[in-house]
Amino acid sequence: MPRFAANLSLMFNEHAFLDRFDAAAAAGFTAVEFLFPYDHRPDDIAERLRRNNLMQALFNLPPGDWAGGEKGFAARPDKFEDLQQSLHTALPYVLATGVRRVHLMAGLADRHDGAAALAFRRSLAVAAHFFAPHGIDVLIEPLNQRDVPGYFLDDFGFAHDLIRELQIPNLMLQFDVYHCQILHGDVVMRLREMMPTIGHIQIASVPSRHEPDGEELNYPFLFAELDRLGYAGFVGAEYRPRGATLDGLGWFAPFAGARM
Ligand SMILES: O=C(O)[C@@H](O)C(=O)CO
Ligand SMILES: [Mg+2]
Numbered sequence: 001m002p003r004f005a006a007n008l009s010l011m012f013n014e015h016a017f018l019d020r021f022d023a024a025a026a027a028g029f030t031a032v033e034f035l036f037p038y039d040h041r042p043d044d045i046a047e048r049l050r051r052n053n054l055m056q057a058l059f060n061l062p063p064g065d066w067a068g069g070e071k072g073f074a075a076r077p078d079k080f081e082d083l084q085q086s087l088h089t090a091l092p093y094v095l096a097t098g099v100r101r102v103h104l105m106a107g108l109a110d111r112h113d114g115a116a117a118l119a120f121r122r123s124l125a126v127a128a129h130f131f132a133p134h135g136i137d138v139l140i141e142p143l144n145q146r147d148v149p150g151y152f153l154d155d156f157g158f159a160h161d162l163i164r165e166l167q168i169p170n171l172m173l174q175f176d177v178y179h180c181q182i183l184h185g186d187v188v189m190r191l192r193e194m195m196p197t198i199g200h201i202q203i204a205s206v207p208s209r210h211e212p213d214g215e216e217l218n219y220p221f222l223f224a225e226l227d228r229l230g231y232a233g234f235v236g237a238e239y240r241p242r243g244a245t246l247d248g249l250g251w252f253a254p255f256a257g258a259r260m
Contacts, residue, residue: 002223002231004255005031005057007202007238012245018048025052027249028256033058033236036066038089042096049097056097057234058139058174058200061127062086063105072105074123074140075116075152079107083123087130094136101137101199103174106152116152121166128168137199141174144182156180156190163197172199176238181206181217188225195229204239211239213251 006012006029012020018040024032032054037045049056064070064082073079073086090102104127109116128138142159143151153159156175163171175198180187191198203222205215212219226235241248249256 001255002201002226002235003031003057003233004029004252005033005055005234005236007033007035007236009035010238010240013241014245018044021045021048021052021054023245025054027246028252029054031055031057031234033234033238035060036062037093037097038062042092045093046096046098055234056099057236058101058103059093059097059099060103060105061090064107070107071148071151072107074104074127075106075109075111075120077115077119080119080123084126087127091134094131094134100135101139101172102131103139103141103200106140108150109152111152111154111158120152121162124162124166124171125168128171132170137170137172139172139174139199141176141202142179142183143176144179146182147179154183156184156194160194160197173197174200174202176202177217177222178202178204178206178209178238187217188222191222191225191229195231198231198233200233200236201226201231202236202238204237208242209240210242211248211251212237213248219251 006024008020012023015023021032037059063072073083106120131138140153140159142153142156145154159173163173173194177187180190203212205212206217208215
């Protein structure tokens with residue numbers, strides 16, 4: 001049975017951010033993820049996790065000026081100092097929450113530009129090296145160009161091949177099923193092929209990015225496939241609820257409250 005994590009950046013937006021931890025636990029989730037914790041103190045987040053007996057599955061390293069459109073720095077040769085600083089900014093949150101994996105965003109750049117490609121490789125090595133002593137995996141996630149135009153990392157095959165080529169033990173793939181279906185389709189065959197490099201999975205309906213309960217993808221089949229493949233990581237529910245978050249949790253009912 002997959003281990004689901006509620007994504008608190010998208011779900012439970014009826015509540016203030018810190019109160020979303022309580023709401024997710026009350027709804028039966030045993031783990032959470034979110035994009036960015038940096039507007040809050042690490043101790044305050046750790047306290048919500050502890051109080052609710054929740055595991056922190058994942059969060060993203062600082063992306064730069066998110067409101068201004070920035071999407072990380074890893075493939076930006078001009079932003080290497082920001083990238084280095086972002087690792088230090090994230091570390092107290094990593095330690096306080098006990099998270100075992102962080103998402104390193106690539107940024108807006110052309111994947112076929114030599115300088116960007118070189119910067120990306122260097123950033124992956126630097127970030128992985130920085131977090132290795134803490135037992136933390138660094139994840140890279142391909143994003144589709146409809147949602148994030150101009151994003152450097154927009155190809156699952158490229159990401160998977162790069163991870164295998166670099167052979168950095170704590171560098172893994174963040175496999176967001178929503179992005180994969182939009183970019184390439186053939187999701188199950190890609191899961192089977194890429195499973196050895198996958199460190200985290202995320203889900204949503206396609207094309208709406210609402211609850212994972214219909215539209216293009218057959219999620220009950222996909223969840224069973226993850227079990228068949230022996231996937232033991234988390235599955236982040238990274239979707240925008242159609243209405244009230246609790247009203248859309250029908251897909252989660254068979255799994256609520258299961259502690260593994
Ligand atoms: O899929 C997404 O959008 C997220 O997982 C993310 O980290 C970047 O926005
Ligand atoms: Mg995602």
